[in-house]
Amino acid sequence: MSTASSPASSPNASSAIRSNPAPVVAPRVPLPTDKELVLKVVPMPADCNANGDIFGGWVMAQVDVAGSIVPARYSRGRMATVAVNQFIFKQPVRVGDILSFFAGVSRIGNTSITVQVEVYAERYDTQGHYIKVTEASLTYVAIDEQGRPRPISRI
Numbered sequence: 001m002s003t004a005s006s007p008a009s010s011p012n013a014s015s016a017i018r019s020n021p022a023p024v025v026a027p028r029v030p031l032p033t034d035k036e037l038v039l040k041v042v043p044m045p046a047d048c049n050a051n052g053d054i055f056g057g058w059v060m061a062q063v064d065v066a067g068s069i070v071p072a073r074y075s076r077g078r079m080a081t082v083a084v085n086q087f088i089f090k091q092p093v094r095v096g097d098i099l100s101f102f103a104g105v106s107r108i109g110n111t112s113i114t115v116q117v118e119v120y121a122e123r124y125d126t127q128g129h130y131i132k133v134t135e136a137s138l139t140y141v142a143i144d145e146q147g148r149p150r151p152i153s154r155i
């Protein structure tokens, strides 16, 4: 899968790999109304894989950060990602895309919180035209100073 190809490994390799200039043809979609915008970020050429698309691992790291923001309101302290329950790369991400990360809590357990994250891309020159590029489900656990699960409060 192109999005999961390895990123450039040497410091100069990213300049040798041309970002993919081909437009992504995908349906325009509305933004979710049941989730919160938690992060916006623009990937750079250094985030490309060998195909010139954005490396899937870079997207996963951003989703992990974005997914943790709402659970942090509940955990009010240290947290750890315990599981990536699902991760779907629906469309490739390109250098310069404006990525918007939306997140919503789907389950609050005793020590864990599960979050759904959806990622939408806008091209710089067609802002307001969103395509859905990724969706994921992640679970975070509140942990104490010893790294053990601890109960979370419901707010």
Ligand SMILES: CC(C)(COP(=O)(O)OP(=O)(O)OC[C@H]1O[C@@H](n2cnc3c(N)ncnc32)[C@H](O)[C@@H]1OP(=O)(O)O)[C@@H](O)C(=O)NCCC(=O)NCCS
Pocket: 080, 081, 082, 083, 108, 109, 110, 111, 112, 113, 139, 141, 143, 147, 148, 149
């Ligand atoms: C997170 C961690 C402290 C949990 O410890 P644990 O002994 O597995 O804890 P438990 O079995 O008591 O489970 C704690 C909670 O996590 C949930 N959980 C555990 N494994 C899970 C899985 N595979 N998927 C979804 N939820 C899971 C449990 O259901 C429980 O939730 P609840 O209390 O709301 O019911 C431990 O697994 C850990 O330190 N993992 C490494 C975390 C880390 O380094 N993350 C970054 C990786 S890059």
